[in-house]
Amino acid sequence: MHDQDKNNYFFLNREGRWPGFQWDGLELGQDGALRLAGLPLFSGTLPDSVKTAPAPDGPAGLAIDGYGSIYFSDPDGDRIWRIDACDGSSAPLPCIGGTGAQVGQLSSPRGLLVPQGRESLMVVDSGNHRIQIFDLKSLQLLEIWGQANSAAMPQPGSQPGQFNTPWTLAGDSQDNAYVVDYGNQRVQKFSAIGAVVPSFWEHMQASSLLHQPADIAVREQDGATWIFVLDTDTASNTIFVFDQDGNPILDAGNQPLRITNPALQQPMGLAVAGNALYVGDNNRRRIFRFQIGKTISFTGEAIGYDGPVAALLLDGKGGLLVHPGGSMQPVLLGARAGCRTQGVFWGSVIQVVDRKVVWHRLQSFIEPLKKNAHLDLFVYASSKDGDDPAVTPGDANPFADPKWKSASYAANIDITDLYIGGKEAKYLWVGALFLSDGTATPALSQLRVEFDYPAYDQYLPAIYRDQADCGEFLLRLLALFESFNEEVETEIAAVPALFDPRAVPARFLVWLAGCLGLELDQNWDEQKQRRIMAEIFRLSGRRGTPAGLRDSLRLLAGVDAVIEEPILHASWWALPGTAESCCQSCAAQSAAAGNNWQGTQDSILGWTTMLAPAQPQGAVVGTSSDLDQSHLITNEDFGSPLFTDVAYQFTVSVYRGQVMREGVLPRIRAVLEQEKPAHTAYQMCIIEPRFRVGFQSRVGVDTVVAGPQRSLKLGSGELLGEETVLAGTAISRLGVETRVGVATRLG
Numbered sequence: 001m002h003d004q005d006k007n008n009y010f011f012l013n014r015e016g017r018w019p020g021f022q023w024d025g026l027e028l029g030q031d032g033a034l035r036l037a038g039l040p041l042f043s044g045t046l047p048d049s050v051k052t053a054p055a056p057d058g059p060a061g062l063a064i065d066g067y068g069s070i071y072f073s074d075p076d077g078d079r080i081w082r083i084d085a086c087d088g089s090s091a092p093l094p095c096i097g098g099t100g101a102q103v104g105q106l107s108s109p110r111g112l113l114v115p116q117g118r119e120s121l122m123v124v125d126s127g128n129h130r131i132q133i134f135d136l137k138s139l140q141l142l143e144i145w146g147q148a149n150s151a152a153m154p155q156p157g158s159q160p161g162q163f164n165t166p167w168t169l170a171g172d173s174q175d176n177a178y179v180v181d182y183g184n185q186r187v188q189k190f191s192a193i194g195a196v197v198p199s200f201w202e203h204m205q206a207s208s209l210l211h212q213p214a215d216i217a218v219r220e221q222d223g224a225t226w227i228f229v230l231d232t233d234t235a236s237n238t239i240f241v242f243d244q245d246g247n248p249i250l251d252a253g254n255q256p257l258r259i260t261n262p263a264l265q266q267p268m269g270l271a272v273a274g275n276a277l278y279v280g281d282n283n284r285r286r287i288f289r290f291q292i293g294k295t296i297s298f299t300g301e302a303i304g305y306d307g308p309v310a311a312l313l314l315d316g317k318g319g320l321l322v323h324p325g326g327s328m329q330p331v332l333l334g335a336r337a338g339c340r341t342q343g344v345f346w347g348s349v350i351q352v353v354d355r356k357v358v359w360h361r362l363q364s365f366i367e368p369l370k371k372n373a374h375l376d377l378f379v380y381a382s383s384k385d386g387d388d389p390a391v392t393p394g395d396a397n398p399f400a401d402p403k404w405k406s407a408s409y410a411a412n413i414d415i416t417d418l419y420i421g422g423k424e425a426k427y428l429w430v431g432a433l434f435l436s437d438g439t440a441t442p443a444l445s446q447l448r449v450e451f452d453y454p455a456y457d458q459y460l461p462a463i464y465r466d467q468a469d470c471g472e473f474l475l476r477l478l479a480l481f482e483s484f485n486e487e488v489e490t491e492i493a494a495v496p497a498l499f500d501p502r503a504v505p506a507r508f509l510v511w512l513a514g515c516l517g518l519e520l521d522q523n524w525d526e527q528k529q530r531r532i533m534a535e536i537f538r539l540s541g542r543r544g545t546p547a548g549l550r551d552s553l554r555l556l557a558g559v560d561a562v563i564e565e566p567i568l569h570a571s572w573w574a575l576p577g578t579a580e581s582c583c584q585s586c587a588a589q590s591a592a593a594g595n596n597w598q599g600t601q602d603s604i605l606g607w608t609t610m611l612a613p614a615q616p617q618g619a620v621v622g623t624s625s626d627l628d629q630s631h632l633i634t635n636e637d638f639g640s641p642l643f644t645d646v647a648y649q650f651t652v653s654v655y656r657g658q659v660m661r662e663g664v665l666p667r668i669r670a671v672l673e674q675e676k677p678a679h680t681a682y683q684m685c686i687i688e689p690r691f692r693v694g695f696q697s698r699v700g701v702d703t704v705v706a707g708p709q710r711s712l713k714l715g716s717g718e719l720l721g722e723e724t725v726l727a728g729t730a731i732s733r734l735g736v737e738t739r740v741g742v743a744t745r746l747g
Contacts, residue, residue, distance in 0.1 A: 012347070012430070012447040024393035025299075025343035026434060027275070027291065029443075033367075034345060036434050036441035039289055040278065040320050041338030042304035042331065049328060050307040055282035056325035059168050059215055059268055060310035061112030061124065064321075065136055071121060072311070073109040074327045080109060080123060081327065090329060095139045101128050101154050104141055111168035111311075117175040117192065124179070128154040129163045131179065145194055158184050161196035168311075170218045172225055172244070180213050180229075187213050187229060189246070203246030209256055210240065217270035217277075219292075228259075228277065230270055237264040239279070252294065259296050263288055271312035271320065276335070278320060280309025287312070287322065287333070303338040303438045305331065339441040343434035344398045346391045349427045352451060356383060356424040360453035364416045364432070365446035374435040375442040376415045378404045381425035389429055399431055501533035509533070516540070519674075521556075521667075532556065544677045546650070552675045553652075557667045562653040562687075566646040650676075653685040 012018065016032025027037045061073040068085030071093075079097040083090045098105050107127025114121055119136045130146040146163040147154050156164035164183030171177050175192035178200075187210070189200035204210060211233035219226045225244040231237070239259040241249040248256040259277070269280030269287075276299075277290040287302035287309060302320075310325035320335040359381050366375060380389045380403045389403035405420070420428075428449065434442050497503040504512055509529055513520045518536050520529050535555055542548030546563040553561045633640070640647075652672060659665050665684075672682055 008452045009448055009450040012350070012449065013445065018347075021345060021347035023343065023345045025340045026345060031445065033443045033445040034343075034434075035443050036339035036341075036343045036436055037289075037291060037299045038276070038336030038441075039300045039338040039340060039438070040287055040302035040305070040333040040335055041439070042302065042333045043337070044304075046304070046306065046331070047328075050324045050331060053308050053324050053326070053328065055266065055285075055308045056268070056310040058108075058126075058310075059110050060323045060325055061110055061168070062311045062313035062321055062323050062330060063112035063114045063121065064313065064315055065114050065121075066119070070315075070321065070330060071112055071114070072323050072330055073112055073123070075108045075110055075126070076326050078106040078109060079327070080106070080112070080121075081329075083329065093139060096123075096134060103144070104132070106132075111166070111180070113169050113171050113177065115171050115175045115177070115192070116173055122169065122171075122177065124166050124169055125154075126165055126167060126182075129156045129165060129183075130154055131163070131166065131169070131177075143194060145190065156183060160188070160198045160201075161190075163188075168215050170216045170227075172218050173220055176244070178216055178218065178227060180216050182212075182214065185210070185212055187216065187227075187246075200246040204242060207242075207248045207256065209248060209258075211235075215268060215270045217272045219272040219274075219277075221274065226272075228270055228272055230267055230279070232267065236260060237267045239267075239270070239277075257296070259290060261288070261290075261298050263298070263301075269309040269312040269323075271314050273314045278312050278314075278335075280312055280322070282308050285309075287320075300340050302333060305333060307331070338438050339436055341436050341438050344391060344393045344431070345434070345444070346431035347429065349385075349388065349429060350449065351427050356426045357451040358424050358453075359420040359422065359428050360450040361420060361448075362418040362430055363448045363450070364444055365448070366416060367443040367445075369414060369416075369442055370440040372437040373440040373442045374414050375444065376433045376435075377418045377447075378431040378433070379418060379420050380404050380429045381420060381422055381427065382429075383424075383426045385427065387427070389431075391431060399433060404431065501530045543675060549652075549672070549675055552671055553654075553668060556671045557664065559654050559658040559664065559668060561668075563650055564653070565650045567643055567649075648680045649682065650680060651683050651685055653687050655687045659686065 012021070013032060016028075018028065018032075018034065023034060025037055026034045028034055056075075058075065060075055061071075063071045065071070070083040070085075072081050072083075073079075074081060074092075077097075078099040079092040081090055081092055096104055096106070097109070099107060101107065105128075106123065106125050108125075109123050110126045111124035112121065114136070120142060121134045121136055123132045123134065125132050128147075130144055132141060133143040133145070134140065135142055146157070146161065146166070156162070158164060163179070163181050165181075167180045167182040169177055169179040176197075177190045179188050179190065181188050186201050187204060189197040191197060210229060210231050212231055213229050214232040215230040217228045219228065226249060227242045227244065229240050229242065231240060237260075241257040241259075243249060251257045263284060263286075264279065264281055265283035267279055267281050269278075271278040272292075275292045277292055277296065279288050279290065280286075281288060284301075285306055285308060287305055289299040289302070291297050291299045305322065307322075308324050309322060311323035313321040313323075313330075314335060315321055315332075318335055318337075320333045321330040322333060323330050359379070362377055362379050364375065364377060369375065378399045382403075387403075389399075390401040392398050392400065405418070430447065430449070432444065432447075434444075436442075498505075498508055499512065499515075501509075501512065506526055509526070510520055513529070513533055516533060516536050517540075518533065520532075524532070532555055535551075539548055539551050539555070542551070546565065549563050550561055553559050652668070654668065659668070668684070672684075676682060
């Protein structure tokens with residue numbers, strides 16, 4: 001493993017896959033964390049009837065329906081039992097069972113299956129050489145497979161679709177059923193409508209792998225269907241894997257994939273899901289788990305279960321059901337509630353390219369360790385290539401090689417953060433030992449290696465950096481103190497993130513908003529709060545301007561407003577004046593020619609002009625000094641009356657459709673009061689749906705050409721203006737008076 005980063009640290013778990021590392025007794029979770037491989041765990045007291053029960057003479061059946069009710073077969077009693085999902089009560093199914101060969105009767109019922117796509121129960125009626133299918137709701141018989149004449153005495157058969165003492169069955173998501181035809185020493189495949197698929201067994205038979213199939217399980221993952229078949233031939237107890245067409249699955253060596261283990265002496269019962277295969281064994285009276293990966297390896301045995309196994313079933317809720325046989329109720333285990341007691345993790349050489357470094361620290365990122373879970377880290381640094389330290393998985397002390405860095409620690413003290421130290425070295429090897437009592441596991445999500453690290457000794461006088469007398473004692477002591485302060489220093493280093501609206505923790509959003517002078521609305525979701533805070537700083541540079549007000553209203557109130565300053569469109573009425581001439585003769589000639597006026601653009605009364613509310617010169621004797629009609633002004637206020645009515649004022653126009661929601665208008669006013677200059681006043685106008693050039697001028701979209709007249713009755717609250725009509729013929733109405741030029745009136 002090589003690192004090209006210029007930093008003085010790097011992480012070993014990349015993309016959650018731990019490249020370059022190996023492990024034994026561990027499994028990699030979807031979150032990228034390594035844990036001790038899970039095992040089934042029975043918590044509680046195992047009934048004595050299970051502990052002393054004899055091994056069954058053949059398999060039984062387990063099934064679970066969509067409501068959670070559990071069904072199990074009783075081969076000795078010729079019955080099917082149901083455990084109710086609501087109250088947990090158990091009772092034999094009525095109308096099904098009773099020793100006999102008639103329709104609905106049973107003889108040594110074994111395998112059970114509830115297909116995924118239909119509410120029915122398939123029962124392997126082993127002694128009657130058939131499969132009976134019942135409706136789950138009514139318990140009425142729907143079909144019989146394997147017997148051409150249901151009225152005749154059932155007989156064994158060897159033709160495709162017939163059975164001779166069938167044992168178990170399994171199904172896939174397409175409702176295909178795979179049946180172990182024990183007496184005919186074969187496995188048959190049936191479609192969802194009960195039609196046999198002869199080619200399936202033909203392919204299996206051609207592989208020459210099966211001699212005495214006894215149990216079956218189906219696994220579907222990543223679009224592939226694997227069929228696990230337990231073969232109990234006297235030569236060996238082996239599990240073979242086939243595809244949905246009956247062809248063997250091949251391993252990396254292009255050989256048929258098979259599972260063998262000395263522990264499998266009398267196997268019975270199969271269950272598979274994901275990367276786990278569960279197999280029961282009646283010789284050891286145990287349940288074994290195998291890990292499915294590039295290879296299939298033995299993981300361990302279930303914890304807390306000691307009894308016979310007639311069938312296994314995964315309930316889809318993290319539980320593993322075990323049928324001990326006969327009429328005994330199934331026992332529930334947590335499929336992964338337990339774990340192995342030891343796991344080993346180690347990797348290939350780690351190096352910083354083209355130079356030696358001082359390896360400083362190996363830090364683990366793990367979940368808080370429970371009382372019965374432990375994790376120890378190991379390191380070895382060297383400058384010699386190929387000097388790999390030995391690891392012996394499965395041994396009681398897999399890191400017994402003296403090369404591994406060791407230290408004297410008290411018992412049960414976990415080494416999860418290791419100081420490396422030593423001289424400069426080019427290569428580093430790391431390892432970890434997981435330990436448990438089987439009930440809890442460490443969860444290692446990341447390892448961080450630091451090198452050439454600026455330790456605390458750089459802040460001490462030079463005399464303390466002399467290692468001649470005490471070696472690495474001071475560095476180790478300082479590293480210990482550094483670890484105590486690491487969390488605080490990390491928080492200090494992350495302080496800039498507190499001022500980034502996109503990175504600040506949610507609990508600091510209100511505080512950061514206060515720094516920006518922003519009051520957060522609790523109705524905003526977190527993403528909107530962050531987006532507004534990111535924009536508010538940019539808007540602060542234009543605060544108080546029309547553009548800034550528009551952006552603030554759009555951001556904080558969600559409206560697009562039109563903001564105008566009347567003073568920008570106002571000018572006073574000024575009569576045109578005569579043009580200046582160089583002499584009296586030129587002026588006379590100009591007057592005679594009619595060219596003695598200038599500034600005529602300012603004299604359009606009512607269009608480009610306005611009348612001042614007061615005399616711009618104040619009280620002038622002989623001009624504006626009438627009693628009760630004049631006022632005095634100072635020199636610095638000369639001309640200000642011209643703009644008294646429009647100065648420091650602005651209008652805010654918003655469309656009616658944008659303020660229909662409750663709370664919008666108060667929000668708009670709150671934003672305006674917060675963002676406008678303090679010395680200004682504003683008037684809010686609601687833009688009604690009328691034809692107004694520049695506001696509502698898209699015919700058929702946002703205009704109304706005509707409509708009902710507004711009333712001017714006393715007490716109506718209407719004001720004389722552009723929205724009212726004093727008199728005249730009513731405007732035209734579509735469908736009533738619409739003959740252009742005859743009976744219409746546009747305004």
